[in-house]
Amino acid sequence: MKMALTAVVLGLMASSMSVAAETPIYGSQLMTQQERIEHRNKLRAAKTVEERDQVRLQHHEQMQLRAKEKGVTLPDAPPAMGGGQGRGMVGVGGMGPGPGRGANR
Template sequence: MTSRHILSLAALCCLALAAPAGAADTTYGSQLMTPQERAEHRATLRNQATEADRNAYRQQHHDAMQARARERGVQLPDTPPAQGGGANRRAGGQGMGPRGGR
């Protein structure tokens, strides 16, 4: 492999790992978390069985981030950011299934 190929590969890896331009991390307290903690948090949320489980986990995370902020002398907003409207989210939590019996 030539050095040009290695540099190209390295640049592609960096681009693949970087967040898209303008993308904001909406994880509550993300500024107090390491990249690994943020990844683990997202994975834990994805692995919750029900919306109620996800909400309970979010509340635990919120409380933990509030405690971490107090320890570090940082102030976080009282309420977490609004939940995103990702591609798989619809009213009623139906995901990508058929709409209205179509």
């Protein structure tokens, strides 16, 4: 039971990290690979949603400036803020027997 729970937790951690790595970065076409890594690290280091939003806003302003310098057009609106981790596994039951499945019906 404990090993199964550990496997589930590790699986969820790995999937959340891969999602973060796959999330598009505003203006990424104007960034080097190293800059994208550093930006993601800043987002991961932010302790609150507000801090992450501030990192995103500053990044958005920097990319707008860079785009203007290079003659490239980027969308004016910053990316949606406060996305966070999402709602998780909505509608999925836990690991217990649940109603109607165990010996205690």
